[in-house]
Amino acid sequence: MFDGTEQRTAVWDVLWTSLAGSNYDVDALRSQARPDSRLIEDLGLDSLDLLEFYLRLGDKFDITVNEDDYPTLTSVDAIVAFLQERVTR
Amino acid sequence: MERQVAIIGYDCMSPLGGTFSSTWQELTNNRSGIGFIDRYDPHMETLSGVSRVAFGGQIPLAYGEMAGSMERFNRCPEPSHHCVKPVCERVLASIDFNIAEHNPQRIALLGATALTSQISQHTLTTTQKPYVNFILNQCHNVPLTPVAQEFGIQGPSFSIGGACASSNHAMIIACHFIKTGLLDCALVTGYEFPLLPVSVAGFEWLRAVYKRDKPEDRAYDNPEAASRPFSRDRRGLLLAEAVGAVFISDLEYARRIGWPIKAVVRGGYMNSDAGHLTRMIPENVVICMREALNTARCNADDIDCVNAHATSTPVGDAGELTALQTVFGDRFAEIPIVANKSQLGHSLGASSIMELMVAVEGMDRSVLLPTLNYLPDPSLPPAFIPTAATEHRHRTTLLNSFGFGGTNASLVVESAGHH
Numbered sequence: 001m002f003d004g005t006e007q008r009t010a011v012w013d014v015l016w017t018s019l020a021g022s023n024y025d026v027d028a029l030r031s032q033a034r035p036d037s038r039l040i041e042d043l044g045l046d047s048l049d050l051l052e053f054y055l056r057l058g059d060k061f062d063i064t065v066n067e068d069d070y071p072t073l074t075s076v077d078a079i080v081a082f083l084q085e086r087v088t089r
Numbered sequence: 090m091e092r093q094v095a096i097i098g099y100d101c102m103s104p105l106g107g108t109f110s111s112t113w114q115e116l117t118n119n120r121s122g123i124g125f126i127d128r129y130d131p132h133m134e135t136l137s138g139v140s141r142v143a144f145g146g147q148i149p150l151a152y153g154e155m156a157g158s159m160e161r162f163n164r165c166p167e168p169s170h171h172c173v174k175p176v177c178e179r180v181l182a183s184i185d186f187n188i189a190e191h192n193p194q195r196i197a198l199l200g201a202t203a204l205t206s207q208i209s210q211h212t213l214t215t216t217q218k219p220y221v222n223f224i225l226n227q228c229h230n231v232p233l234t235p236v237a238q239e240f241g242i243q244g245p246s247f248s249i250g251g252a253c254a255s256s257n258h259a260m261i262i263a264c265h266f267i268k269t270g271l272l273d274c275a276l277v278t279g280y281e282f283p284l285l286p287v288s289v290a291g292f293e294w295l296r297a298v299y300k301r302d303k304p305e306d307r308a309y310d311n312p313e314a315a316s317r318p319f320s321r322d323r324r325g326l327l328l329a330e331a332v333g334a335v336f337i338s339d340l341e342y343a344r345r346i347g348w349p350i351k352a353v354v355r356g357g358y359m360n361s362d363a364g365h366l367t368r369m370i371p372e373n374v375v376i377c378m379r380e381a382l383n384t385a386r387c388n389a390d391d392i393d394c395v396n397a398h399a400t401s402t403p404v405g406d407a408g409e410l411t412a413l414q415t416v417f418g419d420r421f422a423e424i425p426i427v428a429n430k431s432q433l434g435h436s437l438g439a440s441s442i443m444e445l446m447v448a449v450e451g452m453d454r455s456v457l458l459p460t461l462n463y464l465p466d467p468s469l470p471p472a473f474i475p476t477a478a479t480e481h482r483h484r485t486t487l488l489n490s491f492g493f494g495g496t497n498a499s500l501v502v503e504s505a506g507h508h
């Protein structure tokens with residue numbers, strides 16, 4: 001099972017591998033991204049990038065990410081909090 | 090006065106090269122792009138028939154190179170989604186296209202393909218991994234979207250499926266839009282990537298493809314000899330990949346913009362056999378060619394060259410040659426007939442856009458491309474089919490394309506000299 005730090009690292013990894021398949025300068029994004037950076041407003045993800053990211057998160061953490069959850073999954077911090085709640089519940 | 094449609098620019102990726110200029114070079118060197126398929130390992134495939142089909146025409150780029158990386162390809166595992174844009178970019182760069190000079194709503198972006206989406210389906214079946222772009226990969230028009238985004242082209246955009254005649258259909262429809270005043274210009278593209286086990290197997294089950302199963306066959310160790318349209322020993326088509334794009338414009342509009350004019354599309358006609366699913370009906374193909382000549386306001390005597398559909402199948406090539414004999418009558422034996430599929434293989438829905446651009450280049454440069462590997466077939470009418478690239482002035486070309494389902498489309502093109 002993941003602890004908080006491992007979980008956070010794993011979420012970042014999923015994000016970068018997910019974006020590596022799209023038209024992003026991942027290195028530039030990495031240097032500017034912070035745990036509270038907003039995925040859309042600050043990092044510039046579009047809706048399809050978000051869907052791919054959520055799909056891969058579900059795969060990685062073996063959970064189902066529902067559409068109802070999307071509004072809360074706005075940053076890496078928010079996703080880690082969401083995962084902790086899911087995993088401990 | 091009736092509007093005319095000018096051909097302004099073109100480019101491609103083909104089994105003979107990643108660009109039009111490299112493709113043209115190899116075409117005039119009498120080379121064939123047919124080789125051993127290595128997109129997958131034919132001997133590891135379990136589908137019946139796949140291992141017997143060893144040859145095909147591959148664009149000389151790996152999937153990862155087309156997409157920029159394998160990560161990018163895996164997120165969108167359909168090669169046309171990565172290749173249409175660079176080809177279109179080269180076409181538009183070559184004509185100094187600047188969207189600010191045009192009404193973006195009056196430029197069409199059309200596609201043509203027979204089987205696009207099979208690679209993504211195969212990938213999903215193999216990996217069982219969901220991905221967001223899957224359903225977009227099933228839409229045959231979506232490879233056009235990156236082009237529209239990049240250049241701000243906002244006119245009609247869709248793809249046409251007319252099997253092996255798709256590109257000629259798209260070209261004729263685009264010309265019609267321009268002639269009726271709906272559009273100023275159009276970028277017409279064709280794309281096809283049929284080298285994957287399910288497609289190859291499907292063609293083999295239809296007994297339509299060349300099989301490498303006879304050591305005594307002249308192509309057994311020489312893939313370039315496998316595609317041999319009209320030849321007495323022809324044994325089926327060679328599946329090939331291709332992406333091509335041709336930019337056309339209202340002739341007067343092109344003059345106002347200052348575009349150089351390479352050729353004029355004089356006319357085109359489409360019909361269907363209402364007959365056999367795969368076997369052409371020569372009488373109806375005759376009608377298709379004659380009506381194409383009528384729309385071009387000319388007759389068979391005005392045609393200097395035929396760019397045949399000629400896929401290298403026993404029945405199809407015979408039917409086409411018989412139909413050509415009917416159309417050209419006394420002139421049949423003297424009119425040069427060219428079968429580009431001997432060099433480029435059969436890229437299905439993309440084949441006729443490829444054949445259009447090489448035919449226009451040939452008229453422009455007074456070069457008649459070869460029909461490689463041709464050995465006269467005594468059971469067919471004697472025809473003039475050059476086997477090596479030759480210098481030959483010709484002004485007009487009739488281009489044929491016929492597709493499964495009995496769908497036919499013929500085009501008449503004239504070089505720019507007259508305009």
